[in-house]
Amino acid sequence: xxxxxxxxxxxxxxxxxxxxxxxxxxxxxxxxxxxxxxxxxxxxxxxxxxxxxxxxxxxxxxxxxxxxxxxxxxxxxxxxxxxxxxxxxxxxxxxxxxxxxxxxxxxxxxxxxxxxxxxxxxxxxxxxxxxxxxxxxxxxxxxxxxxxxxxxxxxxxxxxxxxxxxxxxxxxxxxxxxxxxxxxxxxxxxxxxxxxxxxxxxxxxxxxxxxxxxxxxxxxxxxxxxxxxxxxxxxxxxxxxxxxxxxxxxxxxxxxxxxxxxxxxxxxxxxxxxxxxxxxxxxxxxxxxxxxxxxxxxxxxxxxxxxxxxxxxxxxxxxxxxxxxxxxxxxxxxxxxxxxxxxxxxxxxxxxxxxxxxxxxxxxxxxxxxxxxxxxxxxxxxxxxxxxxx
Amino acid sequence: xxxxxxxxxxxxxxxxxxxxxxxxxxxxxxxxxxxxxxxxxxxxxxxxxxxxxxxxxxxxxxxxxxxxxxxxxxxxxxxxxxxxxxxxxxxxxxxxxxxxxxxxxxxxxxxxxxxxxxxxxxxxxxxxxxxxxxxxxxxxxxxxxxxxxxxxxxxxxxxxxxxxxxxxxxxxxxxxxxxxxxxxxxxxxxxxxxxxxxxxxxxxxxxxxxxxxxxxxxxxxxxxxxxxxxxxxxxxxxxxxxxxxxxxxxxxxxxxxxxxxxxxxxxxxxxxxxxxxxxxxxxxxxxxxxxxxxxxxxxxxxxxxxxxxxxxxxxxxxxxxxxxxxxxxxxxxxxxxxxxxxxxxxxxxxxxxxxxxxxxxxxxxxxxxxxxxxxxxxxxxxxxxxxxxx
Numbered sequence: 001x002x003x004x005x006x007x008x009x010x011x012x013x014x015x016x017x018x019x020x021x022x023x024x025x026x027x028x029x030x031x032x033x034x035x036x037x038x039x040x041x042x043x044x045x046x047x048x049x050x051x052x053x054x055x056x057x058x059x060x061x062x063x064x065x066x067x068x069x070x071x072x073x074x075x076x077x078x079x080x081x082x083x084x085x086x087x088x089x090x091x092x093x094x095x096x097x098x099x100x101x102x103x104x105x106x107x108x109x110x111x112x113x114x115x116x117x118x119x120x121x122x123x124x125x126x127x128x129x130x131x132x133x134x135x136x137x138x139x140x141x142x143x144x145x146x147x148x149x150x151x152x153x154x155x156x157x158x159x160x161x162x163x164x165x166x167x168x169x170x171x172x173x174x175x176x177x178x179x180x181x182x183x184x185x186x187x188x189x190x191x192x193x194x195x196x197x198x199x200x201x202x203x204x205x206x207x208x209x210x211x212x213x214x215x216x217x218x219x220x221x222x223x224x225x226x227x228x229x230x231x232x233x234x235x236x237x238x239x240x241x242x243x244x245x246x247x248x249x250x251x252x253x254x255x256x257x258x259x260x261x262x263x264x265x266x267x268x269x270x271x272x273x274x275x276x277x278x279x280x281x282x283x284x285x286x287x288x289x290x291x292x293x294x295x296x297x298x299x300x301x302x303x304x305x306x307x308x309x310x311x312x313x314x315x316x317x318x319x320x321x322x323x324x325x326x327x328x329x330x331x332x333x334x335x336x337x338x339x340x341x342x343x344x345x346x347x348x349x350x351x352x353x354x355x356x357x358x359x360x361x362x363x364x365x366x367x368x369x370x371x372x373x374x375x376x377x378x379x380x381x382x383x384x385x386x387x388x389x390x
Numbered sequence: 391x392x393x394x395x396x397x398x399x400x401x402x403x404x405x406x407x408x409x410x411x412x413x414x415x416x417x418x419x420x421x422x423x424x425x426x427x428x429x430x431x432x433x434x435x436x437x438x439x440x441x442x443x444x445x446x447x448x449x450x451x452x453x454x455x456x457x458x459x460x461x462x463x464x465x466x467x468x469x470x471x472x473x474x475x476x477x478x479x480x481x482x483x484x485x486x487x488x489x490x491x492x493x494x495x496x497x498x499x500x501x502x503x504x505x506x507x508x509x510x511x512x513x514x515x516x517x518x519x520x521x522x523x524x525x526x527x528x529x530x531x532x533x534x535x536x537x538x539x540x541x542x543x544x545x546x547x548x549x550x551x552x553x554x555x556x557x558x559x560x561x562x563x564x565x566x567x568x569x570x571x572x573x574x575x576x577x578x579x580x581x582x583x584x585x586x587x588x589x590x591x592x593x594x595x596x597x598x599x600x601x602x603x604x605x606x607x608x609x610x611x612x613x614x615x616x617x618x619x620x621x622x623x624x625x626x627x628x629x630x631x632x633x634x635x636x637x638x639x640x641x642x643x644x645x646x647x648x649x650x651x652x653x654x655x656x657x658x659x660x661x662x663x664x665x666x667x668x669x670x671x672x673x674x675x676x677x678x679x680x681x682x683x684x685x686x687x688x689x690x691x692x693x694x695x696x697x698x699x700x701x702x703x704x705x706x707x708x709x710x711x712x713x714x715x716x717x718x719x720x721x722x723x724x725x726x727x728x729x730x731x732x733x734x735x736x737x738x739x740x741x742x743x744x745x746x747x748x749x750x751x752x753x754x755x756x757x758x759x760x761x762x763x764x765x766x767x768x769x770x771x772x773x774x775x776x777x778x779x780x
């Protein structure tokens with residue numbers, strides 16, 4: 001059994017992983033500054049499911065799953081806090097989710113761009129030095145995004161470095177990246193800082209590049225009080241979750257532009273399976289392991305069609321709208337992603353998107369009245385070039 | 391004639407460029423928060439030449455060069471300050487030197503790493519948004535470093551993007567980088583943010599990758615009160631300047647490790663010539679121009695030998711010492727740098743390192759007593775892996 005600190009334990013993935021690891025018998029220390037709860041309200045939105053306080057969550061976890069979770073409120077931007085945390089708990093692994101995770105949020109204006117860069121880079125640097133100075137054998141598992149790579153014409157490989165020929169001469173370079181928002185660039189910079197820390201200090205790192213996650217359910221969410229947060233507005237909601245709420249509210253689904261943007265998706269349940277495998281099978285000491293964590297590749301238009309089908313099978317009437325793309329991205333492109341590492345560890349996806357969206361809509365329907373209040377934050381207001389129009 | 395704002399106008403390059411542009415008849419607004427003056431004292435050092443206050447500098451420039459310089463004290467990390475500055479002066483160009491520029495400083499500990507990343511990224515982001523929102527035609531000239539590229543086996547080309555083949559498929563990627571300190575990484579991240587701002591907002595940018603600068607003289611430094619700062623300690627001094635002070639103090643010269651590290655050098659005078667050419671010949675609107683600004687490539691051992699020769703020709707006795715390398719870098723490597731853009735604009739170097747170091751030692755000798763006080767900050771104390779030992 002391991003001792004694991006989860007930074008960002010109050011978030012969508014963070015809380016679900018806290019429950020998963022605790023249920024598997026690991027000792028879990030969950031850390032969060034509750035920033036996302038406020039930042040979501042800043043844009044006029046809220047979680048689709050009402051969120052119990054962290055203390056209530058811990059109590060519910062004890063009641064329904066019989067697990068003991070330690071919750072620590074604190075800010076990972078605070079260097080002393082991070083050093084004390086690592087010194088006090090001496091974990092086997094630290095899962096780093098404690099980042100500003102919204103691309104549109106980072107594009108609102110200069111202040112949100114700066115906040116995203118400072119928050120994300122500082123939190124990762126604090127973790128690098130705390131681990132280096134207190135116990136360099138600790139496994140750092142950092143949540144990155146497939147969005148670091150953009151949509152290149154080459155395959156996105158699971159390797160931190162690659163050999164290339166530049167003007168007739170060969171050398172090894174960092175696997176190339178091209179990000180599509182200040183948020184995505186901040187994740188690229190985190191990656192480079194971790195690659196450098198791996199070379200310089202010999203740290204042991206798993207760098208996960210995950211596609212958009214969807215879903216309302218994991219095996220541990222057996223009662224309403226155990227639900228993880230669920231965002232659906234244009235700033236904080238990822239595409240599948242947003243479309244499901246649009247279907248529930250009778251709003252047209254909102255693929256941006258031509259909707260040909262392809263992404264690699266994974267369900268919340270399968271993300272938990274993958275993260276658990278990566279923690280229970282750490283890389284060798286001093287290794288930098290770069291993993292692509294996706295299951296199925298779809299275009300945004302295909303997602304819209306699957307959500308429409310699922311909603312209609314539940315008797316809802318759904319239209320697919322036509323929204324000018326507020327983002328700066330290719331709407332038609334090649335997309336191929338290598339996914340060998342997780343299957344080699346035994347990963348077997350249990351969910352697929354087509355079936356799962358029906359369950360999501362069923363889970364959201366009882367909250368329709370609550371969701372009505374947030375109807376006007378679903379439509380895109382944050383333009384990559386113009387910022388946020390309020 | 392142009393109106394130019396120089397961010398970081400109190401620094402080594404900043405003050406020299408302020409004088410050069412003013413003397414050429416341009417309107418110059420110099421901006422600085424005087425941070426470097428304090429940060430140098432923080433490590434127990436000071437400029438080799440005593441520095442007049444900014445107001446005294448402006449007065450001396452009027453007296454000896456008959457130019458009118460506007461100096462504004464302010465911090466480029468302050469978003470409102472940058473917006474007001476651009477709004478008030480509506481410049482044709484902004485020269486961005488306002489960054490923490492020491493690699494060893496960034497490696498002292500976690501706080502110095504964070505400071506470097508936050509300061510450098512925030513200042514550049516503030517400038518990006520101020521220019522984008524107030525006048526996107528303003529030419530941004532950003533000082534970068536050859537150190538962004540590391541020491542690759544391929545030639546370092548003057549192109550922001552390059553075509554490569556990755557596992558059988560072709561695409562265009564950002565010209566690869568591998569930095570050698572948190573400082574150098576911060577410059578890489580500035581570059582990527584500017585590349586993205588160029589694509590997203592159409593900003594007009596000259597991104598200079600400059601090698602280590604050496605020298606005490608420019609055509610405008612005609613009186614002691616016009617001298618630019620000159621750092622020589624292990625944290626703030628670059629290699630040639632540091633070796634010249636070591637020679638004056640009778641200390642052994644301190645190439646690190648084998649001394650086979652090659653770099654591209656440029657004199658202060660020729661750096662001024664290059665920067666002036668780039669400002670007076672801006673890129674096309676919306677263009678991202680990436681320039682390598684170096685003149686001669688030497689290994690650190692060759693530099694030590696040239697400084698030794700120059701010092702001995704002045705009757706000084708000099709030894710070349712043997713210092714364990716505190717940095718994390720290759721000590722023997724390929725190094726070839728494309729330099730086509732500056733010659734195409736008419737750049738003709740006036741100085742070479744072998745001759746210039748003699749004049750530098752002559753300029754420093756009268757300050758020998760002042761320099762004696764700082765004798766113990768020349769030897770390296772900042773180790774890339776262990777931080778700074780005090």
